[in-house]
Amino acid sequence: MLNDSACPTPELTECFRKMLLIRYFEEALSDLFSRNMVGGTSHFCIGQEACAVGVVSAGQPDDVIVSNHRGHGHLLARGLDPMRVMAELLGRKTGYCGGRGGSQHMCAMDLAFLGTNGITGGGIPIATGAAFALKYQERPQIVIAFFGDGASNQGTFHESLNMASLWKLPVLYVCENNLYGMSISVSSSVASGTVAARAPAYNMPASSCDGMDILAVRDHAAPLIEHVRSGAGPALLELHTYRYCGHSKNDARLYRTREEEAEWHSRDCLDQAANLLRERGISQAEIDAIKQAVNVDIERIVDEASQQPYGDQDHALGGVYA
Numbered sequence: 001m002l003n004d005s006a007c008p009t010p011e012l013t014e015c016f017r018k019m020l021l022i023r024y025f026e027e028a029l030s031d032l033f034s035r036n037m038v039g040g041t042s043h044f045c046i047g048q049e050a051c052a053v054g055v056v057s058a059g060q061p062d063d064v065i066v067s068n069h070r071g072h073g074h075l076l077a078r079g080l081d082p083m084r085v086m087a088e089l090l091g092r093k094t095g096y097c098g099g100r101g102g103s104q105h106m107c108a109m110d111l112a113f114l115g116t117n118g119i120t121g122g123g124i125p126i127a128t129g130a131a132f133a134l135k136y137q138e139r140p141q142i143v144i145a146f147f148g149d150g151a152s153n154q155g156t157f158h159e160s161l162n163m164a165s166l167w168k169l170p171v172l173y174v175c176e177n178n179l180y181g182m183s184i185s186v187s188s189s190v191a192s193g194t195v196a197a198r199a200p201a202y203n204m205p206a207s208s209c210d211g212m213d214i215l216a217v218r219d220h221a222a223p224l225i226e227h228v229r230s231g232a233g234p235a236l237l238e239l240h241t242y243r244y245c246g247h248s249k250n251d252a253r254l255y256r257t258r259e260e261e262a263e264w265h266s267r268d269c270l271d272q273a274a275n276l277l278r279e280r281g282i283s284q285a286e287i288d289a290i291k292q293a294v295n296v297d298i299e300r301i302v303d304e305a306s307q308q309p310y311g312d313q314d315h316a317l318g319g320v321y322a
Contacts (some may be wrong), residue, residue, distance in 0.1 A: 007215055009280045015057055015214050017271045017290055019049035022073040023270060024298040025082060029072070029089060033249050037306070039091055041156075042103055042213045045073040047212075047244040050269035051176045052077035054217025055144060055237070057170075059225055064112045064134070064143040066127035069104055070176075070243070070279070071116035073206045074146055078113050086103040092308035099311025112141070118179075121147060121154030124173070128160040131171035142228045150181020161202040161234065166232035172224055176211065182247045183255040197240040204234050211239030212269045215249045215276070 007015070026044045033042050035234070045052070052073035056065070067074040075085050080096065088095025088106050096108050104118035114130060116122040127145030134141055151157055152175055164171050175195045179186050187193060199206030205227060209220040219238060224235040242264040246253045253261075274287050 005191045007218055008297060015053050015255045016277060017079055019270055019273060019293060020291060020294040022049045022076050024294055025076060026072060028298050028302050036309040038089055038319045040102055041248045043243045043248050045070050048176055048241045049073055050214040050217050051211045051239045051241050054214050055174055055221045058218045058221040058251050059144055062112050063141050064130050066114045066123040066145045068123050068147050069110060069118050074135040078111055080108050083304055086301050086305035090305055091310055092305060093311045094308045098169045110232055121151035121156040123147060125156045128164050131169035134170055142172060144172050144174060146174045146176060149175060149177040149186050149195055153189055164234040165204050170228050170236045172228050173236045176241055177238055178241050178243045196236060199236040204236060207238040211241030213268045214269060253259050
């Protein structure tokens with residue numbers, strides 16, 4: 001953590017509430033998946049909540065966001081309606097893409113959210129192209145592109161960063177390094193051991209920090225966002241975090257130890273944020289009230305979304321993707 005005072009207590013409280021929203025949303029979704037109410041697969045970001053909330057809260061509400069396959073947290077951090085997100089995941093007509101996009105292909109253009117993406121590294125060139133459009137149109141927004149450590153080994157990562165640097169495009173590349181690309185550890189797939197070390201090759205600034213600390217994420221994201229918005233070109237932010245679940249719902253996590261998982265659980269981003277709030281005079285009763293309110297909201301969201309009519313799957317190609 002760098003600068004505790006840079007985040008006013010009301011803003012920190014809102015960050016805590018959004019992280020809770022993401023955590024409880026994902027846990028409810030996991031339960032629905034187990035009950036065979038969610039089609040396809042699901043990739044949960046439980047444990048990584050501070051990454052999405054910290055970076056998005058450091059930007060502007062109209063900055064463009066591009067996500068990846070583990071994107072529910074990014075959607076909620078941006079401020080999408082949780083009920084419509086849940087409805088989309090359940091294939092309902094009231095979802096953001098009429099129930100046709102699901103987890104891997106959900107977007108909200110009115111909120112400058114260009115979409116989640118089922119292809120590893122697939123969102124990185126989309127973000128780069130969006131940044132080119134913003135510069136060409138001389139608009140003040142920037143693009144924030146989220147991806148995992150595994151995506152940094154794709155050719156799209158290297159091509160995009162090189163192009164963005166050459167053309168000084170307004171894009172912040174955010175790597176949520178959760179130590180594993182599916183089951184392959186970073187130590188076995190990234191020669192330098194850190195994704196941020198690759199930025200100098202593309203002549204751009206980079207920063208790396210504890211992705212479990214909401215204030216550290218904000219404090220590292222803010223100057224990079226300012227750099228990008230100034231027109232000085234792209235930047236790279238690496239957040240060291242951890243997904244408590246496996247890569248996807250059916251991953252038994254045989255490639256890592258329970259001791260490693262316990263160590264990361266001991267650094268939980270929600271617990272850290274709650275401790276910070278208590279240090280600032282927020283009582284445990286107030287913290288518990290926030291938790292209860294979010295939990296009630298999630299119960300209502302699941303109930304409402306599951307009662308919505310299903311989307312017209314038979315005519316998907318003639319709908320929002322036509």
